Amino acid sequence: MEAIANRHSGTAGGTLVAHDQSKPLNVHVSISASAASTAAGQRALWMLVNLLARSVGAVARITVACPEAKLHPAVAPGYSAGSSLVAAILESAKAIGAIPPRLAAGTPEQSFVLGIGRVDDADLTLVFGDWWGGLDYTTSDAGTEVTLPFGPYIAAAHAAGHVFRVSRGLVEFVPFVYDAWKHVTASEIPPNPPPMPKKLAGDFLLAGVGAVGTATMLTLWATPGLKGRAQIADADTVDLTNLNRCVLFDASTVGLPKASTAAEVLQTGGAGSLVWDPHDGIAQEHPRRQQPLQLLLSAVDKNRSRLAIQRLIPTMALGASTYNLRSSLMRAGPLGARACLVCHNPLEPEISxxxxxxxxxxxxxxxxxxxxxxxxxxxxxxxxxxxxxxxxxxxxxxxxxxxxxxDAKPHQFSVGYLSVLAGVLLAAEAVKERTSSTRALDDDKNHVSIQTLTPWSSRNNATRYLRQEDCIFCGPAGSATLQSMWADRFSHR
Ligand SMILES: [Zn+2]
Missing domain, CATH: 1.10.260 (434 Repressor (Amino-terminal Domain))
Structure with missing residues (x-):
């Protein structure tokens, strides 16, 4: 039977206790008045409550302690700046139709308390800067000057991830932050990267508007200064099992096409001036697809789709995905030295x-x-x-x-916080592509894989993702014409 928890009820390869033995938590989210008055604090709160409200089986009850404040721009899709923060947070989470949060002035008994800002009785506190986010035992009022959404969303995803793991019997925790600028995991706050330019122009094509793709869209929508045409494509419609992890979809969107629905949700109120150009079909058939394609963001989850979009020969391709409890981000190429989107992703058998x-x-x-x-x-x-x-x-x-x-194959394990983490990293990397020559993912270290069983591990950082020798796209059996076209575009980027 279709249910919201279907896609995260597996054991992720035997790592988790079974879904029916999970111990759902009563989670209390508490935000300080000073954090609630900032855009970054509001974004962390929106994302955290959104993810928890989808966590059927991991969360029994959600209560929120939030002082009344005016909503900042580009925090809650569908809610205008200046309206009530509390209403925007609670109403949008209730609309998901899974675990409705309710307001609580004090901390209900037997609650696991997640704090944002300086909160007295927090079990864990979300900590974040522009590019980094994580979890700590100590409270802090940091984050007032944060304008980018990456850090708050990363912290929120990790907090929801901690709740999920605890409900499935994994209670170990070590404070950490993840820096999406340098792609390193550390125990200390990383140095500030150079400031972002005021305006960042450029078009791109996002393939896949599922769990990873909607998180990428939300993050780009919330990033100040971005402008250009954001083409998005997905042939699928929203179903109930998507609601455990697609942050832009709720009960009212079930049955609707993913791409145009997500574009509609983000049509107004963004922090930049991106224009969403949706196609409710596969990416390679987007009627207004630019040629040559400068930047491709891959958020597809089928290997056949990866092959199809790699064949579009984008100058630069970034891909994000999840597998069991891992979120990954990769940058394709250069040809012959590093993986393409297709490497190590064997094609699924086709149904006749x-x-x-x-x-x-x-x-x-x-x-x-x-x-x-x-x-x-x-x-x-x-x-x-x-x-x-x-x-x-x-x-x-x-x-x-x-x-x-x-397709009779069982769907892969997939849980909301992992998809959000992958989607945010993809958006952050797309922004970096346009800003700086000292990018973290480059021709050498082109891959980052975050094992969220141990998100504090220093192994969660940028590494080399080598090509697959016999890849059907970039290996000896692939098309020489397409390969030389790609090599040429890549070298002239
Ligand atoms: Zn390849």
């Missing part, structure tokens, strides 16, 4: 058309009706395709969607 039709016919009425609706064709048209193999109004673009929906 006859098999697809058989599965459709075997599905229950409800599923058949839902598929017809998301393809915007009639049931009888879809039934006739399944029985006769004649396509009629069902065009080729519908087949990948059906294949995805009717």
């Amino acid at each position: 058309d006859p098999e697809l039709r058989e599965r459709y016919l075997a599905a229950n009425q409800e599923t058949q009706a839902r598929l017809a609706e998301s393809l915007q064709i009639s049931r009888s048209e879809l039934d006739s395709w399944a029985r006769t193999a004649r396509c009629g109004e069902l065009d080729n673009r519908a087949l990948p969607l059906l294949a995805e929906e009717l």
Whole structure:
């Protein structure tokens, strides 16, 4: 049965105790008056409550202690600057339709307390700067001067991650911060990077508006000074099992196309002036796709999709993904020296058309009706395709969607905080691509993988991600024409 917790109820390869043995926590989120008056404090609060409200099975009850304050711009999508912070936080989390938070003046008994700013009885405090975020035992009022969303979101994701791990029997913790500027994990606050330019222009294509992609979009929406055309693409529609981790989707968006829905949610109120240009289909078919493609952000979760978008030969490609309890970010190339998007990602076996039709016919009425609706064709048209193999109004673009929906393979483990972490790192790296020549991911160290079982480990930093010798795209069997085109674009970037 479809349920919000489906995608995080697994054991992540045997690391976690089983979902049915999990001990959901009563979580109390408390923010100080001074933190609640800052954009950074409000962003940390919004993201933390949003993630906790999706954590079915890990969280039993959420209470929030928040002084009334005016909402800063680009904090809560759909809520205008100057409106009530408390209303924006509680209402948007309730709309998810999973664990509704409620306001509490004091700390309810037997609660695990997460603090933002100086909070007396916090078990853990979220700490953050512009580019770094983490968790600490000591309270602090830092963060008043923070204008970028990266640090607050990283801290919030790690806090939700800690709650998730504790509910599944993993209680160990060591204070740490993660610096997304240099990609290092440390126990001390990192030095400030150079200030961001006031305006950052440039277009990009984001492939995949799922859990990672929506976090990337929100982060870019909240980054001051960004301008340009943000093309986004996803052929999928929102379903109930997406709600455990897609920060822009709630119960009212189930059944709607992901790309245009996410663009709609972020249409107004952003900190910069990005223009969202959605396509409710696969990225390579975005009707206004720029050529040559300068910057590709990959947030897709299928290896076949990775191959398709790598074949667009973007000058620069950044990819983010999650696997079990790991969030990863990679920068593709250079050719022959470092991995492309396809390396180490073997293609999934494809379902044959006859098999697809058989599965459709075997599905229950409800599923058949839902598929017809998301393809915007009639049931009888879809039934006739399944029985006769004649396509009629069902065009080729519908087949990948059906294949995805009717695939019998179990979905991979996936939990909200991991996707947000990956999505925020992808957005931060995209911003760095435009700002500085001393980027953390480069032609040598092109990969970062954060094992969130031990997020404090110093091994969570930038490393080399080598190519796969026999990669079907960048290896000897790949197209020499495409490879030389990529090498040429890469060297002239
Ligand atoms: Zn490759």
